[in-house]
Amino acid sequence: MTVEIKKNLAYRRIAGEVFVVDAPRSEMHELNGPAALIWEGLAAGKTKKDLVKAMTAEFEVDGETALADLEIFIKDLLESGLLSAKSD
Amino acid sequence: MHIAGYKLGFESRSKNILSVLKGRYGRFIAKGGADCRFDVSETKGRQTPFKPAVSIDGTCLEIKRGDFKASIDVRTKAGTLKAAANEQCLDAFLRSFLSFLLIRSGGFMLHSAGLVKNGKAYIFPGKSGAGKSTLSKLAASAGAEVISDEINLLKFEKGSFRAYGSPFWGEMRADGRPGSWPLGGIYLLGKAKVNKVSAVAGGEALKLQLRCLVNFDKTPGAAERVLKNASSLLAKAKFERFDFSKANADFLNLI
Missing domain, CATH: 3.90.228.20 (Phosphoenolpyruvate Carboxykinase; domain 3)
Structure with a gap:
């Protein structure tokens, strides 16, 4: 399954963290470290393969662990209503 | 009325509305032209919804809650305001409108x-x-x-x-x-x-x-x-x- 950031969200990197504002739901999410990197990668349209590559390059983590972490984080984002499944 | 550098004009035939505006915002009332003009009429309105809602459709900005409804053409900056003649209602409208303007001006x-x-x-x-x-x-x-x-x-x-x-x-x-x-x-x-x-x-x-x-x-x-x-x-x-x-x-x- 491929995913994309929902259209009604505003986000911006400020003071080293990515702040995501879901205005209709009056919610704010704060992403740092790998989470911020993944979010910005998704925003740039990167694939999971690209994201894993970026994670292993940026952090002390092997490919298998990075992929597992990425899948968990994407699941969390889907459950939080920040991502939607994209039809291929 | 001059607030935060915005010149807001209000015209109304309602003595109640004018009385509340003068009494509540007396120190901010100024003579001269206005950047935005509202034709204000009095309405009773309801208690709910209490939270103002803002929407934009094309060039029309609408701000409303139970006791007021404002519509303004953001191009001509002329609009109407139907509001209850009390301080709480007019305060709520002004807060909502000024917040809208300030956010668009970088503040x-x-x-x-x-x-x-x-x-x-x-x-x-x-x-x-x-x-x-x-x-x-x-x-x-x-x-x-x-x-x-x-x-x-x-x-x-x-x-x-x-x-x-x-x-x-x-x-x-x-x-x-x-x-x-x-x-x-x-x-x-x-x-x-x-x-x-x-x-x-x-x-x-x-x-x-x-x-x-x-x-x-x-x-x-x-x-x-x-x-x-x-x-x-x-x-x-x-x-x-x-x-x-x-x-x-x-x-x-x-x-």
């Missing part, structure tokens, strides 16, 4: 205490109970000018932020006055046993800033502007944490 409204020292404005954003009104009362008793003990208006002008006189007050129930001051600093207010000023991380400063922001426009465009403005304020202004004991006005020596 915003903040739930905060604001005071003037050495010609500069110092803003103390804080959640309910943090001590905004206590701090303001203590500052006023020590002779400092208080801009507002509840809602302060910040605008980005010529590369820096300025605080504008606010008609929106909390417990102090003052009238406020027109005026503007360069922003001297922002102190994030928290309760403590001893007064103390300390450094604050950017992320933490941003979070409290956003929590204290007054915004009724729930569109993604507004959220983007808010983040951009908040980021700009973080870059341009000096942010510190202020642990406030609520004991006396000695804190004025710390800012």
